[in-house]
Amino acid sequence: MLNDILKILENDAQTTPKQLAEMTGMSQSEVTKLIRQALKDRTILKYKAIINWDQVEDEQVWALIEVKLTPQKDVGFDSVAERIYRFAQTRTVYLVSGTYDLFVLVVGKSNHEIADFVSQKLSHIEGVKETVTQFVLKRYKEDGEIIEGKEEVKRQPVIL
Amino acid sequence: MVSESRHGGSKKRYRISKRANQLSPSGIRKFFDLLASIEGVISLGVGEPDYATPWHIIESAIESLEKGQTMYTSNSGMPELRQELARYLHGHYGLDYDPNTELLITVGVSEALDLAMRAIINPGDEVIMPDPHYVAYDSCVILAGGKVVTVPTYEDDNFEISAADIEMNLTGNTRAILIGYPANPTGAVMSREKTEELTDVARHHGVLVISDEIYAKLVYGVEHVCVAALPGMRENTVLLGGFSKAYAMTGWRIGYAAAPAEIIAAMTKIHQYTMMCAPTMAQVAALEALKSGEESAAEMVEDYNRRRLFMVKGLRDIGLPCFEPKGAFYAFPSIRITGMTSEDFAEALLTEEKVAAVPGSAFGECGEGYIRCCYATSMADIEEALARMKRFVSKHRKD
Numbered sequence: 071m072l073n074d075i076l077k078i079l080e081n082d083a084q085t086t087p088k089q090l091a092e093m094t095g096m097s098q099s100e101v102t103k104l105i106r107q108a109l110k111d112r113t114i115l116k117y118k119a120i121i122n123w124d125q126v127e128d129e130q131v132w133a134l135i136e137v138k139l140t141p142q143k144d145v146g147f148d149s150v151a152e153r154i155y156r157f158a159q160t161r162t163v164y165l166v167s168g169t170y171d172l173f174v175l176v177v178g179k180s181n182h183e184i185a186d187f188v189s190q191k192l193s194h195i196e197g198v199k200e201t202v203t204q205f206v207l208k209r210y211k212e213d214g215e216i217i218e219g220k221e222e223v224k225r226q227p228v229i230l
Numbered sequence: 231m232v233s234e235s236r237h238g239g240s241k242k243r244y245r246i247s248k249r250a251n252q253l254s255p256s257g258i259r260k261f262f263d264l265l266a267s268i269e270g271v272i273s274l275g276v277g278e279p280d281y282a283t284p285w286h287i288i289e290s291a292i293e294s295l296e297k298g299q300t301m302y303t304s305n306s307g308m309p310e311l312r313q314e315l316a317r318y319l320h321g322h323y324g325l326d327y328d329p330n331t332e333l334l335i336t337v338g339v340s341e342a343l344d345l346a347m348r349a350i351i352n353p354g355d356e357v358i359m360p361d362p363h364y365v366a367y368d369s370c371v372i373l374a375g376g377k378v379v380t381v382p383t384y385e386d387d388n389f390e391i392s393a394a395d396i397e398m399n400l401t402g403n404t405r406a407i408l409i410g411y412p413a414n415p416t417g418a419v420m421s422r423e424k425t426e427e428l429t430d431v432a433r434h435h436g437v438l439v440i441s442d443e444i445y446a447k448l449v450y451g452v453e454h455v456c457v458a459a460l461p462g463m464r465e466n467t468v469l470l471g472g473f474s475k476a477y478a479m480t481g482w483r484i485g486y487a488a489a490p491a492e493i494i495a496a497m498t499k500i501h502q503y504t505m506m507c508a509p510t511m512a513q514v515a516a517l518e519a520l521k522s523g524e525e526s527a528a529e530m531v532e533d534y535n536r537r538r539l540f541m542v543k544g545l546r547d548i549g550l551p552c553f554e555p556k557g558a559f560y561a562f563p564s565i566r567i568t569g570m571t572s573e574d575f576a577e578a579l580l581t582e583e584k585v586a587a588v589p590g591s592a593f594g595e596c597g598e599g600y601i602r603c604c605y606a607t608s609m610a611d612i613e614e615a616l617a618r619m620k621r622f623v624s625k626h627r628k629d
């Protein structure tokens with residue numbers, strides 16, 4: 071039941087409790103209770119919008135940073151990761167398998183700002199061995215949404 | 231009416247065949263003529279998924295085109311597709327069909343229906359079907375030279391066709407019973423018990439059942455009972471199925487028939503002269519749908535279910551009693567509180583509030599007093615349509 075609600079909200083956070091109730095067959099108060107609980111126990115972390123910043127005059131620079139770590143005594147990867155994700159510039163931080171250890175997505179106002187972040191902050195964190203920074207040139211799809219060129223297909227009149 | 235003159239009204243310059251003239255112009259057609267001329271209409275009219283086909287299915291077809299897979303296939307369809315279909319029918323219903331002799335890939339269930347009728351009907355043979363029913367059913371029978379016998383079904387009986395009523399209408403000329411559950415336009419699903427009663431009658435009287443199960447996958451919280459899988463029915467059923475609805479593939483035009491070899495052979499003969507084969511790229515796509523489309527289909531069903539609950543509740547809230555549809559993607563509310571005919575209701579709703587729904591009478595006499603609302607449209611549109619209908623109903627209700 072909660073899963074139903076979460077799936078709907080993940081696709082459209084603006085769905086109201088009334089709509090959710092009608093879509094799932096639950097009562098509105100049940101829905102409200104479940105959502106409140108989900109927010110409280112951080113099952114739902116936050117409601118956000120997906121923005122196409124290219125539509126407005128607001129320069130944003132995105133960079134994907136691969137970070138290699140040195141395994142250290144006493145401190146695990148988690149605490150190194152924490153020291154990285156504390157920075158407000160980091161939007162996403164994952165521990166990954168493969169040739170590097172952490173995947174970090176950083177958003178800044180300029181290349182310069184990101185370069186500063188990497189050279190002055192990230193590379194100085196203890197346990198960070200190596201970083202590879204890739205600047206994002208164009209975003210095609212964000213969080214499941216195609217950014218440009220999503221065309222409505224028009225139905226033709228038909229009998230069925 | 232616009233459509234009447236178009237369908238051979240005043241000026242008769244060409245001699246159109248009696249058979250073609252015998253077909254009544256679809257009640258839905260005229261509606262779409264009107265609809266096309268109005269801006270800003272929300273359509274609950276078309277019985278079609280609002281999704282595009284899942285990408286992995288489209289991609290498989292593109293790849294086949296790139297590889298130059300553009301030739302005819304075998305008349306009965308690509309062997310791999312028939313094999314996969316046999317596997318599917320075995321997996322879902324425990325039904326074993328020989329992919330070489332008992333399966334035929336068709337141009338939609340539409341063609342399969344036509345072939346089935348033409349393969350089994352002699353002039354004067356009767357085909358029993360429920361009223362209301364999908365608009366093509368009677369035309370297919372008439373085109374094959376048969377006679378349509380309708381059995382009324384009622385909301386009080388969940389729009390299930392009753393075996394006793396069928397039995398009452400059997401004559402020496404009855405050749406087949408044509409049913410389609412989950413049903414268009416009512417959204418009704420036949421229970422196992424009622425289906426068994428029907429198949430008992432069919433078997434007992436040696437009458438074939440033609441079962442259009444195109445909406446088989448679109449059921450909500452109930453089971454779909456496959457007619458051919460009931461005891462003794464494999465040999466007595468022409469099972470029709472398709473890809474249009476469950477995999478959002480209406481435009482690909484692909485469906486199938488599963489039946490005893492003798493019937494499939496006859497259908498294949500007609501198919502090979504009239505159609506040659508189903509479109510090759512669509513067959514490739516259908517193969518992909520069968521192999522790995524289960525998940526995307528299930529996701530769509532989950533989504534339809536939400537809209538179904540929303541739509542039915544919404545209709546009831548605005549004062550239109552609505553039978554609970556357990557399958558397909560239609561709600562079939564009663565509009566009797568307005569005292570209007572369903573055609574007047576639908577026309578006024580379209581012109582006054584710009585919401586298109588199909589008058590129930592387009593599907594038979596028993597559809598009078600209802601309208602068909604397809605909920606395979608966005609939640610936002612359903613919500614807006616309901617708001618407009620609410621205004622409309624409070625203005626016109628007579629009780």
Ligand SMILES: Cc1ncc(COP(=O)(O)O)c(C=O)c1O
Binds near residue numbers: 414485
């Ligand atoms: C009950 C029923 N049967 C058959 C069809 C035709 O399906 P296809 O696209 O496979 O020709 C439809 C389409 O609306 C339908 O509702």
